[in-house]
Amino acid sequence: MLAEPAKVTTFDPILAYQSTDLRAIDLIGGRLFSYDKDGTVGPGLAQSGTAAPDQLSWTFPLRPDLKFSDGSALTATDVVASLERVRTDPTNVYSALTSAWKLVSAVDPQTVRIDLNVPSPKLESVLSYPVTTIVPAAHAADPKFYNAPVSAGMFTLASWGGGAEAKFVRNENYWGAKPIVKNITMTGVTDNSTRISQVRSGQVNFAADISPSLIDQVTAPAKLVTAQLRGFYSLVPNNTVAPFNDFGVRKAISLAVDRDQINKIAWHGKSQPLAGFWPPNVDGYDKNVPTGRDLDGAKAALRGTPCEQGCTSDLYFTSGYPGEPEMATVIKQNLADIGITLNLQNLDPTTLYSRLADGKVPMTILLVWDYVNQPSGLLNYALQQGGSQANFSFYNSPEMNQLIDQANQQSGDQLKETLAKIDALFVKDVPYANLTPYPSFSAANLPEQGLVTESDSATYVFKLQ
Known part of the structure; x- marks a missing residue:
C-alpha cells in the first residue's frame, strides 16, 4: 500500500504532471528507453538507438516478442501510434519536448524510425519520459482508453475508476526482470501527519513526499527515505497578469524573498538557497548566482511600478506537497517588508493544477523536476511555451526560446555555453523566483525488506526477482 499526497487523477501520459499521476503511469508504462534511480538511461522496449550520420533521423530496433500486459503483441505500429500522438496532440503538456520531431514511422514490424527537423542528441533520454509510454495503436487516440489503459510496464492497472485508490497487479508479460511484489494499491492521503501515522501503524507501507517538519515523527518501525531530486521549488507569478506583468515587481519579489530563511524553516536546513535556473545536480548550475536577500534593491526595483505604494495578491499553494505551507508563510512575511500583501490560498493539488492550467492563478508556489541530468526536460516544463506554459508563469521570450532550441x-x-546563457537570461528576466532545490522525504514500513527501496518524483524502485 503506497500513500500519496493526492489521488491519481489521470493515466493519460500527455496530460499527467502531478507527481502521483507520474508515479502511477511509471508503474504501468512501457517506453523505448528507461531510467534508473540515478538518472542513467538505458534500453527499454528498444534494444538500442542509432542516429544517422546527419543526426536528422534515428532508428530503434525493438526487443523480440514484446507483449502488452493483456498478452497482445507489441510492434512498431503501436510505437508509431503512441509517439505520433505525443508529437501531434495539441493537449500534450510536454509538447516542447517533441518540437524537433518531424515524423515517427515504422521501418518494419520490429523497427521504428524518428525523423527530426533538427538534431536531437538527447533523444534517448526524451524517450524514457513517462509521456512517451507505449499503448496499443487501436486505442492510442481514444481518451476513454486511458481510464483503464494497457501498456507494457512492470505492472498492469487492475482497478481505478477515478476514486481515491488505484490498484495494480504484476505484469506477467513484462519483458524484463519482474518485481517481487505482486499487488500494489496507491491511495491519496493529502494530510502529511496522517500519511506518517498510517505508515508507522502498518496501514500503508510507503508514504511519499512527507513534510521535513514532520521527519521526527518517522519512528520505528517506519524508516526515513531521502533523495535529492533534479528540480526546484519556485515562487511563480503569472507574467500576463497585473501587477506581475511588470518586470520591476517580479525583480523586487525575487530580491525580497529570504531563501536562507525558507531553507531553514521549510526544509530544516536540508536544502540550500537557489536563485539561478539550474539546480546543483543538473549541468549548468552556477554557484555564483547571488541568493542573498536584498531589501534595498527590492524597494528600488518597485519605484515606478504598480506596487510602489503597495499592492495585494493571492498566493496559492498546496499543503499536499512538502514544505509549501511553511514557504508560503515565510514569503508572506518577506513581501510584507516591501509593501506587498499576500492572501494565502491553500488548495488540494488537483484543484490547484486545474486552475493553473486555466491561467486563473496570479501567483503560486510550484515544484518542477526532471528525471535525468539533461536539459530538455527542465527547459520544456519550466521555461518554454507549451502545455505547462513555462512553469505556469506564461513567460514567453523569443531570446529564451532561441537559446532553448540551440x-x-x-x-x-x-x-555548456548555452546553458550558461539560459541561466543568465533567467536571472535577468526574472519570470519567477527559484527558491531552493528539491529534497524528497518519504517513510517506509515494509512487510518484506526491499519491496520498495526508494521513491522519487516519478519512480518507485522495487527489488526484482
Whole structure:
C-alpha cells in the first residue's frame, strides 16, 4: 500500500504532471528507453538507438516478442501510434519536448524510425519520459482508453475508476526482470501527519513526499527515505497578469524573498538557497548566482511600478506537497517588508493544477523536476511555451526560446555555453523566483525488506526477482 499526497487523477501520459499521476503511469508504462534511480538511461522496449550520420533521423530496433500486459503483441505500429500522438496532440503538456520531431514511422514490424527537423542528441533520454509510454495503436487516440489503459510496464492497472485508490497487479508479460511484489494499491492521503501515522501503524507501507517538519515523527518501525531530486521549488507569478506583468515587481519579489530563511524553516536546513535556473545536480548550475536577500534593491526595483505604494495578491499553494505551507508563510512575511500583501490560498493539488492550467492563478508556489541530468526536460516544463506554459508563469521570450532550441541540438562545450546563457537570461528576466532545490522525504514500513527501496518524483524502485 503506497500513500500519496493526492489521488491519481489521470493515466493519460500527455496530460499527467502531478507527481502521483507520474508515479502511477511509471508503474504501468512501457517506453523505448528507461531510467534508473540515478538518472542513467538505458534500453527499454528498444534494444538500442542509432542516429544517422546527419543526426536528422534515428532508428530503434525493438526487443523480440514484446507483449502488452493483456498478452497482445507489441510492434512498431503501436510505437508509431503512441509517439505520433505525443508529437501531434495539441493537449500534450510536454509538447516542447517533441518540437524537433518531424515524423515517427515504422521501418518494419520490429523497427521504428524518428525523423527530426533538427538534431536531437538527447533523444534517448526524451524517450524514457513517462509521456512517451507505449499503448496499443487501436486505442492510442481514444481518451476513454486511458481510464483503464494497457501498456507494457512492470505492472498492469487492475482497478481505478477515478476514486481515491488505484490498484495494480504484476505484469506477467513484462519483458524484463519482474518485481517481487505482486499487488500494489496507491491511495491519496493529502494530510502529511496522517500519511506518517498510517505508515508507522502498518496501514500503508510507503508514504511519499512527507513534510521535513514532520521527519521526527518517522519512528520505528517506519524508516526515513531521502533523495535529492533534479528540480526546484519556485515562487511563480503569472507574467500576463497585473501587477506581475511588470518586470520591476517580479525583480523586487525575487530580491525580497529570504531563501536562507525558507531553507531553514521549510526544509530544516536540508536544502540550500537557489536563485539561478539550474539546480546543483543538473549541468549548468552556477554557484555564483547571488541568493542573498536584498531589501534595498527590492524597494528600488518597485519605484515606478504598480506596487510602489503597495499592492495585494493571492498566493496559492498546496499543503499536499512538502514544505509549501511553511514557504508560503515565510514569503508572506518577506513581501510584507516591501509593501506587498499576500492572501494565502491553500488548495488540494488537483484543484490547484486545474486552475493553473486555466491561467486563473496570479501567483503560486510550484515544484518542477526532471528525471535525468539533461536539459530538455527542465527547459520544456519550466521555461518554454507549451502545455505547462513555462512553469505556469506564461513567460514567453523569443531570446529564451532561441537559446532553448540551440540547447536541444547541442552537446559538449557548445551546450555548456548555452546553458550558461539560459541561466543568465533567467536571472535577468526574472519570470519567477527559484527558491531552493528539491529534497524528497518519504517513510517506509515494509512487510518484506526491499519491496520498495526508494521513491522519487516519478519512480518507485522495487527489488526484482
